[in-house]
Amino acid sequence: MKYLENSTLETLSSNLSIGAIDCILDVKLESYSCKMVQSDKKQWKAYGGSNESNNANSRQPLSPPDDFLCISPSPIGHSARMRHLSEAHSGSETDADDFVLLDSISKRTLFDLIGALNIAYPDYDFSDVKSSCFSLIPGIEVVMEAVDSKFFATVNNYTRIREELWHAIEDEIEPKDCRIYSFKPNYKDDPFSEDGCLWCLNFFFHNKGLKRLMLLSCRALSQNGAVPGVINVMIPTDRKDRRPESISDDVADLHLAKRPRHSEEFEAVMNYDGLAEQMSEGVTTGDCGYRYLEHPADVQVHAWGPDFAKALAQAVTAIYGYMTELDRVEEQFTMYYTAQANDLYGLVHAVMEEALCGFQSEPFFVGRRVVMDKLDLKNFTAEFQM
Template sequence: MKFLPLRKLDPINRALVFDTHDCRVIGGCEIYTTKAAGGDKKLYKSISNTLTSRYETDLRLSEELSPPTDSKLQSKAVYQTLHSPFGPLDQVSARKTFAYMIATLNASHPDYDFSSVLRPTDFRREKNVRTVINTFNTTLFNLGVNVGNTIPRMWDTIDSEMDLTDCNIYSYSPDNVSDDPYGEEGLIWSNIYFFFNKNKKRVCYLYLRGISALSHSPAETGVWGLNGVRSGTMGESDSGDEADMWSDSKSIWGDDGGYDDMVEGMEM
């Protein structure tokens, strides 16, 4: 996976890091290509071998626990192993997609290896892009952030790079919080999505995490980008080029009309 340093995402990344009365919210929007880089091919092969090993282990276990003639229980065990949000894991495309999720997380958090801890069941396939947008916007609104006013054209900017209607969307919510790199740093909640566009060969990693106020210093006002590189400070004005990115025309995703307009367009 290769990180794409897109300047048009800088205002979004700055706006998604802020403090509330009880937590620090750490968010970001990062886009990667799925073209193999560095040790990616080795990682993909390792993940494929791990999935195969888990399948064989589960199959043997079902055979040991089931009567020789009870093929239904064996079939159920095989289904539970192969079925995933990415499709049947006996298919190469499904395994690759799962590997892309792992590789994206590894690239975003270089000091943490997700490949040995995460399972396909730690992800969920999202069916509707509008629902995802509404959920993310509502989370921000509940934290005191109006997307239309604070981050105008946020979704149009992401859409321009990802073509959201052509993306498969996956949410990430591991069963074991220790599988999250922030799990031991006062993680209270998380809201994490991956937008995968197979045709564009890109993955967009969009996340919000609520970290306990006790686990970070209030003096930390800077915003740090990928791999700890400072990208700006809270309250810093955008450059002229960045300001031009936000036009006054109506957003195709409806995030410029304020929260009331967004709620009216919600799909229940």
């Protein structure tokens, strides 16, 4: 299976995400070739597959669609229910599939759906997902109803994007010649059941003739929840409080972002109980620096540097600078810290938490200058001093 680049789909995904209203939308519109590459052949063998067509076309049970279609706010009528009868289907998966049970899927197609999920969400492992986590959707109209109902409510000016979205899907996968599947999370160890995920959509368009698979997936994430891509960092308000065992209500949402410039950028959005002042000043030293951006509701910080380590150091310094006057902080001693996590976002979280723990412990400590001694983005470890 191979990811197929499509600039139109990438632009649409970006525009839908940028237009999110009162939430964070993680939209994926991705197309894949169903032709096996060498790594797929090894995985197919481990999956229990073989080169024999009987094995690849063996049927696996699907779940009825009723539970999957609850994403649509309006009830789906009986005409959209799964018909547990044998009938012809233009998108049949094999030449012998002119008459098949609609509530089943071939082992090979299931393998492809799972493969697409693993590519789209590389931080998770869907290898053990069962066929019962999928359902066959009666037609593209049902998908359009479900998707439109969500995006009309959560995407600004979705009316302008809608026509382009469905035209792009039509051009890429020809939905009326597809079998369409929906994926229902198992609410355990997947990106759709994490804290902060408000709702999700997951549809697969499988076109046998094109030997292609398309994923339409969207997660609506809470702006304040603990979700991937948003790192919750302590912004203490009481110096007498000690460092808590877990994140409290006084948190900042730290958004990691790369900007199309020559240096790395790190964007921090600090929600400070709505009391943040509008500022535009900052500090620039050579090719490093940070600045506060004007914003009506919270404080936004941009930090940058020639590499990610220096950008992260500037982001930590910027948060210290927001809470105190760094020029008045005397450099009396140095504190050394280490941080470790399972991914990049977790590492940023850990660095910020360690850096700010001085506000929650005794003796009270304020860092004036941050130096990243070691930042391993492969093993997600960091050593730094202040």
